[in-house]
Amino acid sequence: MFVYADNAATTSVSKTALDAMLPFLTESYGNPSSLYAFGQKAAEALQEARETVAHFINADPREIYFTSGGSEADNQAIVSAARLGARKGKKHLISTKFEHHAVLHTLAKLEKEGFEVTLLDVHEDGVVRLEDLEAAIRPDTALVTIMFANNEIGTVQPIAEIGALCREKGIPFHCDAVQAAGHMPIDVKAMNIDMLAMSGHKFHAPKGVGVLYARRGMVLTSIIEGGAQERGKRAGTENVAGIAALAAALKESCEHMEENTAKIIPMRDKLFAELSKIPHSKINGSLEHHVPGTVNMCFEGIEGESLLLMLDDQGICASSGSACTSGSLDPSHVLLAIGLPHEVAHGSLRLSIGEYNTMEEIDHICETVPKVVEYLRGMSPVWDELQKGERPHLI
Ligand SMILES: *Cc1c(COP(=O)(O)O)cnc(C)c1O
Numbered sequence: 563m564f565v566y567a568d569n570a571a572t573t574s575v576s577k578t579a580l581d582a583m584l585p586f587l588t589e590s591y592g593n594p595s596s597l598y599a600f601g602q603k604a605a606e607a608l609q610e611a612r613e614t615v616a617h618f619i620n621a622d623p624r625e626i627y628f629t630s631g632g633s634e635a636d637n638q639a640i641v642s643a644a645r646l647g648a649r650k651g652k653k654h655l656i657s658t659k660f661e662h663h664a665v666l667h668t669l670a671k672l673e674k675e676g677f678e679v680t681l682l683d684v685h686e687d688g689v690v691r692l693e694d695l696e697a698a699i700r701p702d703t704a705l706v707t708i709m710f711a712n713n714e715i716g717t718v719q720p721i722a723e724i725g726a727l728c729r730e731k732g733i734p735f736h737c738d739a740v741q742a743a744g745h746m747p748i749d750v751k752a753m754n755i756d757m758l759a760m761s762g763h764k765f766h767a768p769k770g771v772g773v774l775y776a777r778r779g780m781v782l783t784s785i786i787e788g789g790a791q792e793r794g795k796r797a798g799t800e801n802v803a804g805i806a807a808l809a810a811a812l813k814e815s816c817e818h819m820e821e822n823t824a825k826i827i828p829m830r831d832k833l834f835a836e837l838s839k840i841p842h843s844k845i846n847g848s849l850e851h852h853v854p855g856t857v858n859m860c861f862e863g864i865e866g867e868s869l870l871l872m873l874d875d876q877g878i879c880a881s882s883g884s885a886c887t888s889g890s891l892d893p894s895h896v897l898l899a900i901g902l903p904h905e906v907a908h909g910s911l912r913l914s915i916g917e918y919n920t921m922e923e924i925d926h927i928c929e930t931v932p933k934v935v936e937y938l939r940g941m942s943p944v945w946d947e948l949q950k951g952e953r954p955h956l957i
Contacts, residue, residue: 564877565923569764570713570741570856570914571881575807576766582810583768583803594800595791604802611809615773618816619758620749627774627782627792628805632740632761633664634785635774638796639736639757640668640707642776642783644677646734647704654703658682658690658719659899661709664759665738666895669707682708687848688717688900695724699731706735710742714883714896714912715847716856718746725754734780740764740772744815745823745853756780762808765815771804822917826854829915829924833857836928840935842948844957846900846910857913858883860902862957863945864909864938872934878927881912905944906956 566574592601594608612623629635640655647653657669659681669679680698682690690708699706706728711718721737728735736757739748744765750758756777763769774796776782788797815822834845834857842862861869866882873880883894893907913927939945947953 569916579807579811583807586803614809631772635759636664643705652704660896710739717847729754767808767811
């Protein structure tokens with residue numbers, strides 16, 4: 563059995579999204595900037611997509627900028643607010659310790675340029691506290707950037723409260739909503755969000771296309787220079803097919819959100835219930851404030867990487883949330899941010915499921931993971947020491 567349980571990493575392209583993009587790859591391939599009618603077909607598709615995206619987050623179409631993905635949208639939002647702030651002598655930026663690297667690395671780059679960055683604690687439950695944010699805000703704060711839902715542990719932040727506080731203090735608020743878009747309701751007006759990032763491939767559109775929402779009045783800095791596309795804020799011939807697919811996929815996800823959530827929650831709950839029976843295991847992040855499909859757990863005495871490789875042999879695609887695969891031995895910055903010791907964070911497993919998964923697949927995971935964990939513990943010197951009482955159990 564093949565089970566794809568890594569939907570937080572990427573998703574398959576839906577039939578709806580594929581159907582929406584195909585005409586712009588084949589018959590209607592004109593450049594939307596051309597003056598002839600053939601190009602205007604593509605320009606109309608762009609406008610329609612802009613209206614669709616705007617509608618589903620309660621924005622104005624003129625506030626929607628198409629980008630190459632979530633990373634670019636995060637980069638542009640943060641750099642824009644920093645440049646805007648610097649012009650007014652404001653060089654303090656606030657974020658959290660467990661943001662995506664698209665946010666953290668952009669902040670680190672600005673720090674080298676002389677900006678000051680405060681990263682808020684996310685506590686054991688993976689949720690930012692409003693009072694921590696309030697205490698961090700200074701007269702020279704130029705931006706607050708906090709993610710909607712975390713990509714590794716799935717915890718959801720009090721976005722409306724954060725937005726209200728930022729609006730009251732007159733500070734621009736950017737939200738990386740890549741894990742929430744298409745999965746949870748987003749209303750940029752009600753939530754007082756000034757900028758927001760989305761990525762198509764996290765909700766069944768293709769990879770390489772995303773959205774930056776920027777409220778009217780937010781002055782954007784171009785990251786990519788060139789032509790006057792996207793009202794002069796993002797140069798480059800538009801990815802018309804990808805954009806059409808993104809809009810179609812967002813529409814489909816938003817229109818079926820309740821139904822999808824109702825399908826996903828019982829599968830997720832079964833994973834939590836069954837995998838929690840494994841001795842010395844731990845669920846990571848608050849379950850109260852959670853996206854529907856993300857399950858993150860730690861199993862003591864094993865390495866997340868070994869677990870993933872063995873699950874792969876059993877046809878299960880999952881993720882560890884640890885950065886070991888990229889050549890670093892550091893465990894996930896997210897798991898460390900919620901206070902897990904290094905040894906525990908190394909034994910992590912992220913399963914992220916979507917509406918295309920089935921209960922049979924969940925059963926396969928629930929049967930396989932305990933066996934693999936037991937097998938790996940059988941070979942683990944660390945587990946041996948834990949069993950002999952030579953080192954204390956941490957979970
Ligand atoms: C995937 C992801 C991104 C990056 O989006 P890309 O389109 O892959 O560049 C940014 N933030 C979060 C929270 C993500 O999950």
